[in-house]
Amino acid sequence: MISKRISLINESITLAISAKAKQMRKDGIDVIGFGAGEPDFDTPSHIKEAAKDAVDNGFTKYTPAGGIKELKSAICDKFRKDNNLEYKENEVIISCGAKHSLFNAICSLCNDDDEVIIPAPFWVSYPEMVKASGAKPVIIPTGQKDGFKINPKQLKEKITSRTKVLILNSPSNPTGAVYTKEELRALADTILDNKIFCISDEIYEKIVYDGIS
Numbered sequence: 001m002i003s004k005r006i007s008l009i010n011e012s013i014t015l016a017i018s019a020k021a022k023q024m025r026k027d028g029i030d031v032i033g034f035g036a037g038e039p040d041f042d043t044p045s046h047i048k049e050a051a052k053d054a055v056d057n058g059f060t061k062y063t064p065a066g067g068i069k070e071l072k073s074a075i076c077d078k079f080r081k082d083n084n085l086e087y088k089e090n091e092v093i094i095s096c097g098a099k100h101s102l103f104n105a106i107c108s109l110c111n112d113d114d115e116v117i118i119p120a121p122f123w124v125s126y127p128e129m130v131k132a133s134g135a136k137p138v139i140i141p142t143g144q145k146d147g148f149k150i151n152p153k154q155l156k157e158k159i160t161s162r163t164k165v166l167i168l169n170s171p172s173n174p175t176g177a178v179y180t181k182e183e184l185r186a187l188a189d190t191i192l193d194n195k196i197f198c199i200s201d202e203i204y205e206k207i208v209y210d211g212i213s
C-alpha cells in the first residue's frame with residue numbers, strides 16, 4: 001500500500017529516543033534526554049502574549065503561501081544585522097521550521113538518482129529527506145582528528161556528474177564542530193568550481209561558546 005519512496009524512510013531516531021526518555025521519566029527513572037533539541041525553559045511570555053493577541057484579533061486566516069511581508073522583512077533585518085548579508089523580501093520564503101525548509105529545498109533541487117553529499121556524523125533526518133526526494137545520500141565520514149569537518153579534497157573525491165547538493169551543518173548537530181571562515185571559503189570555491197548547490201543549515205548559529213563567528 002505504501003509507496004516505494006515512503007517505504008525507504010526510516011523512523012525518526014530522535015523522536016524514538018525522546019519518547020523512550022519520556023517513558024523512563026514517567027516510570028520514575030532519573031534520566032536526561034539528549035534526543036529532540038528542545039530548550040529547558042518555557043516559551044518567553046512576550047511570545048505567548050503575541051500569539052494570544054493574534055488569535056484574539058482574528059489573525060487566523062490564510063496568509064500568502066511564501067509568508068507574510070512583516071515576517072520576511074524581519075528576516076531580512078536579521079540577516080543584515082547578524083550576518084552582514086543583504087537579502088530582499090522576494091528572496092525569503094517562510095516555512096514551518098528548519099525541517100520543513102530543508103525538505104522543501106532538497107525536493108526543489110533534486111531529481112531521481114541525483115546525489116547529495118552529507119558529511120558524517122550528521123543530523124539523522126538529512127539522509128531520510130534526501131531519500132524521500134528520490135535522490136541518493138553520499139556520506140563523507142569524518143573523525144575527531146579532523147575536528148569532524150570535511151576539506152575540499154574530500155569533497156572533490158565524492159563529486160560525480162550526478163552530484164547536485166552538499167548539505168553543510170555548522171555549528172553541527174551532533175558533533176558541535178564549527179567551520180572557520182577560511183574553511184568555508186575553501187569549500188565554497190570547490191562548490192562553485194563544480195557547479196553544485198550548498199544547503200547551509202545554520203540552525204545553531206547562536207549556540208557557539210568559544211567566540212568563533
Ligand SMILES: Cc1ncc(COP(=O)(O)O)c(C=O)c1O
Nearest residue numbers: 037097098099100123173201203
Ligand atoms: C541540524 C538540525 N537542523 C534542523 C533541525 C530541525 O529543526 P526544526 O525543529 O526547526 O524543524 C534540527 C532539529 O533537531 C537539527 O538538529
